[in-house]
Amino acid sequence: MYRDYKQDLDSRSGASIIMQVGDAGQQMFQGQSFRNIKQSHLQQICTLDVDSPIRTYRMTNIVCTVGPSCESVEVLKDMVASGMNICRFNMAHASHEWHLQTLRNLREAVDKSREVTHGSVATAIDITGPGVRLGRFSEDVEVPVQLQKGATVIMSSDKAIKKSCTKDRVYVIQGFIMRAKVGDKIFIDDGPLCFKVMKKVSLVEMIVEVVHQGEMNHNGLVHIPMTTPNIDEYLSEKDKKDIKFGVDNEVDMVFVSWVLQPEMVTAVREALGDAKDRVAVVAKIESYNSVKRIDEILEVADGILIARGDLGNDIPPEKVFLAQKMIIGRANMAGKPVICAAQICQEAENALYYDATFRDLRFATPVPTNVTHATSIAAVEAAIRGPASAIIVVTNSGRSARLIARYRPHCIIIAITKSQDTARNLNLHRGIFSVIHTGSSNQEWYRDVDQRIHYALRVAVERGYVKPNDKGALLHSAGNQSSPLQAHLCLLQQRYHTAHTEPLCHAISQPLQRYKEIQNGTVKQCLTLSKSFP
Ligand SMILES: Nc1ncnc2c1ncn2[C@@H]1O[C@H](COP(=O)(O)OP(=O)(O)O)[C@@H](O)[C@H]1O
Ligand SMILES: C=C(OP(=O)(O)O)C(=O)O
Known part of the structure; x- marks a missing residue:
């Protein structure tokens, strides 16, 4: 049922999707059979079964880039239904007017889809950073321009051709031409088109020859491996204008292209x-330099995007895998979300040995651990021991949900929130499904929480995330009057036998178990809790 949207959309010009998405309605149900606690990674992989039923949900979020082929409300609705979590606007292409109209179309599509998907879609602008780009082609040139091996092209910094490039003569900035040396390879976009510099004609012009055939697009990225664009300032005037556009139009995230040093993220x-x-800053890692300075960049960024295509043009492609594994590991250690920009094999999620990852991450957590943090660790521990098919967390700031996601539970995290902003922002984090509940709260605190949990469970059942007789871990605060130390962690037995509302209410009313003595992130004891709920 899966189709490759990148090919679909690219072939209609100008849009890509970072990961593979499923057909509408199918995306949440692929998966693995229910897990048991395994002692080792080997034991875990020995239990993988080709006959396992398709019943789990997607833990990885999908980031889609919009272009002209998907600017309409109709197509955007289709993308929302297909599971888009973050909609990315690449500011290297198109005008602010286009981006604004498409943003409005997206919001309309999300509003119209709300009943069907319950989902919230975050928005991100991608700013160009110091990467160098070609100009635009003349109206009469057929784009993408196909180039065969051996063809020669003039690269020129003549501003007169900035918006009227041809097949034989393309615009790039003068700094790029000055930096290029005879014999250098120049990659366009993520490849495969590759030129070799044959002759420097002057300070503003050079002749290049195609050594690997491919195509050129408007504003294509131009890169000489292992070179650093000359930057005088961390942010160009264009980037500043694009950021202002994002702020004025309330986007949730900024992806920063070609981060070369942490100061760019700070800027x-x-x-x-x-x-x-309010706005998350995600650093795109697409060069050798950024790989080498990953820890410093991770420290200042809210998240990381591994741009494998461009990275594979800067470092040898066969090393991209090493960089990717290292960066994901370090981002996990730092507790920061990480986006891997390329197609992901969904089945691979099933082979992950979550328990070991959890142990490693817990081990790396400094002691003493703040209470919210420790309780979130305990929620993951409870989910492992359940084993639970979902962790339900009541959160308005999103903090507990983010902390739980940081410890990589094997199961989905259902975040119940009143805040639309929080719901959208949580799309940056792994394995979280946000449920917005804005119902009235002018009643006793526990009844209000109870109502919200019921609602989230109903949505979770509808979407197939939890099933009759499943267990779930529940995390919520102990109410306004209580100190954070009284935060409850409950393992609830969902004893309902059908997927209807009435039995779900019973699920909450059953005596619940509470993990007590949460000490430095380790759950020591499990008690029965029957008083917190009516
Ligand atoms: N808003 C847009 N308008 C026109 N074309 C776009 C737009 N966004 C993306 N594209 C096209 O889709 C291609 C793939 O998108 P993306 O991966 O974001 O670009 P790039 O690799 O250039 O950074 C781009 O090279 C461009 O041709
Ligand atoms: C996602 C990537 O970057 P961009 O689309 O910004 O070129 C990539 O290079 O894989």
């Missing part, structure tokens, strides 16, 4: 002004 945060606490 973006500063440019966000008052929106800096």
Whole structure:
């Protein structure tokens, strides 16, 4: 049932999708059979079964880039239904007017889909950073321009051709021409088109020859491996204008292309002004330099995007895998979300040995551990021991949900929130499904929480995330009057036998078990809790 949207959309010009998406309605149900606790990675992989029923959900989020082929409300609705979590607007292409109209179309598509998907879609602008790009082609040139091996092209910094490039003569900035040396390879976009510099004609012009055939598009990225674009400032005037556009139009994230040093991320945060606490800054790792400075970049960024295509043009393609594994590991250690920009094999998720990852991450957590943090670790521990098919977390800031996701539970995290902003922002984190519940809360606190949990469970059942007789771990605060130390962690037995509302209410009313003595992130004891709920 899966189709490759990138090919679908690219072939209609100008849009890509970072990961593979499923047909509408199918995306959440692929998966593995229910897991048991395994002692080792080997034991875990020995239990993988080709006959396992398709019943789990997707833990990985999908980031889609929009272009002209998917700008309409109809297509965007289709993408929402197909599971898009983050909609990315690449500011290297198109005008602010186009981006604004498409953003409005997206919001309309999300509103119209709300009943069907319950989902919220985050928005991200992708700023160009110091990467160098070609100009635009003349109206009469058929784009993409196909180039065969051996063809020669003039690269020129003549501004007169900036918007009227031809097959034989393309615009790039002068700094790029000055930096290029005879014999250098120049990659266009993620390849395969590759040129070799044959002759430097002047300071503003050079002749290049196609050594690997491929195609050129408007504003294609131009890169000489292992070279650093010359940057005078961390942010160009264009990037600043694009960030202002993002803030004015309330996007949730900024992806920063070609981050070469941590200061670039800090500069973006500063440019966000008052929106800096609301908007997540994601650093794109697409060069050798950024791989080498990954820890410093991770420290200042809210998340990382591994741009495998461009990275594979800067370092040898066969090393991209090593960089990817290392970066994902370090991002996991740092507790920061990481986007791997390329198609992912969904079945691979089933082979992951979550328990070991959890142990490693817990081991790496500094002691003493803050209570919210420790309780979130305990929620994951409870889910492993259940074993639970979902962790339900009541959260308005999103903090507990993010902390739970950080410990990589094997099961989905259902975050119940009143905040639309939180719901959208959680799309950056792994394995979280946000349920927005805005119902009235002018009643006793526990009844309000109870109602929200019921609602989330109903949605979870409808979507096939939990089933009759499944167990779930539940995390919520102990109410306004209580100290954070009284935070409850409950393992609830969902004893319902059908997927209807009435039995779900029973699920909550059953005596619940509470993990107590949460000490430095380790659950020591399990008690029965019957008083917290009526
Ligand atoms: N808003 C847009 N308008 C026109 N074309 C676009 C737009 N966004 C993306 N594209 C096209 O889709 C291609 C793939 O998108 P993306 O991966 O974001 O671009 P790039 O690799 O250039 O950074 C781009 O090279 C461009 O041709
Ligand atoms: C996602 C990538 O980057 P971009 O689309 O910005 O070129 C990539 O290079 O894989």
